Amino acid sequence: MAKRIGISDVALAAGVSATTVSHALSGQGQMNPQTRLRVERIATELGYAPNRIASALRRQRSGIIGFVSDEIATTPFAGQLVLGAQHAAAARGFLLMVVNSNRDVLVERSQINALLAQQVDAIVYAKMFHNEVDVPGILHQVPTVLVDAYDRLAHFPAVVPDEEQIAESATELLIASGHRRIAHLTIEEDTPAKTGRLRGYRRSLERAGIAFDPSLVVTAHVERGAAATGIARVAFASFLESGKRPSGVFCFNDQFAMGVYQAAALFDIRIPHDLSVVGVDNLEIIAANITPGLTTVALPHYEMGRWAVETAAGLVSPVSGGETPVPPSPKRMSCYLVERESVAVHAPIVARPRRA
Amino acid sequence: MAKRIGISDVALAAGVSATTVSHALSGQGQMNPQTRLRVERIATELGYAPNRIASALRRQRSGIIGFVSDEIATTPFAGQLVLGAQHAAAARGFLLMVVNSNRDVLVERSQINALLAQQVDAIVYAKMFHNEVDVPGILHQVPTVLVDAYDRLAHFPAVVPDEEQIAESATELLIASGHRRIAHLTIEEDTPAKTGRLRGYRRSLERAGIAFDPSLVVTAHVERGAAATGIARVAFASFLESGKRPSGVFCFNDQFAMGVYQAAALFDIRIPHDLSVVGVDNLEIIAANITPGLTTVALPHYEMGRWAVETAAGLVSPVSGGETPVPPSPKRMSCYLVERESVAVHAPIVARPRRA
DNA sequence: TTGAAAGCGCTAACAT
């Protein structure tokens, strides 16, 4: 591999000092535009590429933001988060260094140490499922932003999905389509997602003047990694077995919705004709592939990734003039409905006007 | 943020020179074990953390391997690839810097430049769908390994899935289960995956003494990003419509298999009782969630990621003694069957012995 | 407007 050419090679070729080249290429201070142009031209001619390592050492700024995620392989969420983070990083001149721990605390620790050794300017600490976390103590040494997670003391800026608004979007769509008996199929485990969505669901019903009926809330117990769909199918089938016939159901996620599809098929309940279904997550591979296409609320992973890096970058180089804005923590990011074909207008059976 | 403590702080506290600290912590050459231990103790007491940037500048080795991927968000493949790559990197003392271009050539160029500026020691250039590629010329400057891709001139080490073996695994499972009328639902676009799998399918039939019947090969035309399942459903339904009744079908991927499930339902064909189905990809979220669970061939993304980084690391620090082994390119990585419930033994209707 | 000199934190030669 050919010898890399550096600032001094350019200086030599241009007949100026290294300092001048540095100034020219970084747009520093005042200098003769002629010289600047000449230096720039020669730099490109020679194929000069800056050495960010040397620059980082001198400036005490690596230009790298570390991204710690607890998993990356099993859901597309991580991908979206990283994507949003990368775009924001690129826009601000940072590079992103992504590590992931597969939920192993020891691995996480060593990964974070590696990032710190690499002199990252800030760290984004992301979880894939909204929850409270104990932030590793070492992260107090470096500007850190939390994603899909928050620390009890709200010490760190954090961003999470707006769980209540998710439920409201879904429930209100069903209500607006004429549904009044709306079930909610949720998880057993007590998480911010569960409680937030339940709250939003109840609030929407209330606003529409529909009494909350606890018997319409169905709970399925899923173990991590288990096939959620099968479990949801069983839970919803036994709910139907008991004679309940809601005209709409708001599901905790898309895999649950898929279970509802399967349970409905067993009872000859047609979707959306007899039962309207709304999910959460917008897992394309499920939502777009089942029939009918699933209407679902998308989580703002891309946006959360972007927000986190922008906030982190702001911590590193505070906007000149203003004091560092302290975002109220955690920031609730709003989610959006993706409409497909699983919701139909509910035409209640009304007494038909008698004809003479 | 507290001042970072460096090698010289440790040296001062231990009453030795910086050199000695460096030797002690890096396990260099000969030195008094006593001193080494003392230095190590003091280093941890002080909370010393190495500065890899300074080290990189001095050693002309960043310890970073760049990972360029064309997408990361839409499939779980990227996650597996990155995971395998990260594990291999960690095992070899490298850190991985992942960038992705979203299939934008300009973005890709600038990302690669950023990696080079960061002085990465090597680059892994990964595609998500097996194909021939034009490798960006700049990658000739740095050790580079290709994943799920190969260059026409075989200039770079490369690793791809063994497409023929995928088809053979799937087809042979069907044959071993007693099937002889085996359809193949594939894509229209001419890619190494399509032709390789078709070849493997034919070879397996041949070996079993089953005549290849072109009318059993069904082609579905999918646009990038389109809902593949729907298209596969239509294609397979019209195939069934024409009266064909294979007892097994080998599908190009799991989304196609899901389309087959849906088409079969329309014709009251039960899976696996009347039709056995095998997919490719092992997309957990589909394969484990549809009923019956889909038997499918998993692509070795994790393994390819690992192989690529190991090969790249070998290029950077060749194994002492031996010359750099040049792997025959591209290396075909073998794939493995994940059996669920979509394949049943085919009991051909035989003339029953008449009873008197 | 330009340049000389110093130094970021570490490591590798080369003494001792």
Add this chain to the structure above:
DNA sequence: ATGTTAGCGCTTTCAA
């Protein structure tokens, strides 16, 4: 077995 010295490629005073 340990220390001295020099320098990786760049940026930043500071002086000319």
